Amino acid sequence: MTAIESPKQALENQIYALALKDLLYQLADDDFLISFRGSEWLGLAPHVEEDVAFSSITQNTMGHAFLFYSLLEDLGAGDADKLAHARPAKERKNTVYAEKRNGDGSYLEDPYYDWALTVVRYFLYEVFKKVKLEAITNCSYRPLANVAKKVLMEQPYHLAHWRLWFQQLQEANEDAAARIQQRVEEAWRQFGDAFDLGPYGTEMQEAGLIADEETLWAAWFSEVQEVIQHMPAGPLEKQLGSGRFGEHTADLDHALHILSEVYNSDREAVW
């Protein structure tokens, strides 16, 4: 596959453009939803240093989402803000596990958020993000390959943060270890769709955009098993459906309702 240098060149091949855009929606929506859930923790993290760290990670991850939306904008998909805020749930391509609520209650009222879910989710997600971006750094679409390399220079700090939390809680006391383990088992039932390449998976691989699902999964598995003391048996499942195919839960509607509130109050506002 020869290198595609520009959006114009990418749009000359209809199938290529479709596969590329679908991949970009996955990358953008994953980072966007995961950082929205992160932003809901602002002021609620276990201690003040964690609040600084988590909000810094979240802000930077939101920046990554913005870059992927900008690549879509360059391909004529529409304005990046609109892509982030105004697309209905059924058009979203994020893994369902990223949209999952932080816990019971709401940000403004009785937020009974679960730190174990957060630590497990962000650790598993950051390893996944690393593996997926590594599979893209030499892809045929040069603008995306460049962005992937740039994101990978910053993301090791995010991954190291969550890996440390995971290891420390896993080894803290029985209660902490049990809570972590319970969320790991849950993730095994719900995180499987992250590895789906979606309706254009075959086209993505033929276009030289990304490795196959099995390769992504194997790389992820070997990295998380270095850290997780009690690996659940069996493969990852898709209990909540597959976000890559536009299947989502009520938690996504909840997220979209909140995150688009300001945007919808004045769609023409200049920030």
Added chain:
Amino acid sequence: MEEKKRFIAIEAVLRTVDDPELPTVSVFDLGMIHEVVITGNHVAIQMVPTFIGCPALDFIERDVKQAVEAMDWVESCSVAFTFEEKWSTDNITDVAKERLKKHGISPPPENYQPGEEWTVDCPFCGSDYTSMENVFGPTACRSILYCIACKNPFEAMKPVVEYVYE
């Protein structure tokens, strides 16, 4: 020759445009200027972003444009961020490193290799008897540390270098 003078003049201007979050440290000395192209009275500047999620990028873009357009021979200046080039903390000049210290911010380590353990000297007393309080600081590019020798909290720029594939 006229051309060369113009480039020198632009560089001098870029040395005066500070990072909004690091007063007295210019975007030039941070290594954010990739390319300057002069076409007649138009100047096109390509910059490399530091951290992607950095909210200061929009302000930097505006400040650079305004500063260059203030030069009498310049009619217009366009500024764009490129991802073809990767910003690394190795791009930071010695001038910027000295100025960072005056703000209580240690410059990033030199010749840092990814994954390597990272030690930071205190920007105030130079001691290496320091502890990392929080890898994440007030901005994406900075961490918070504490000097046990002189008992001062300080910040340090995180090393960011080209990613190495296994």
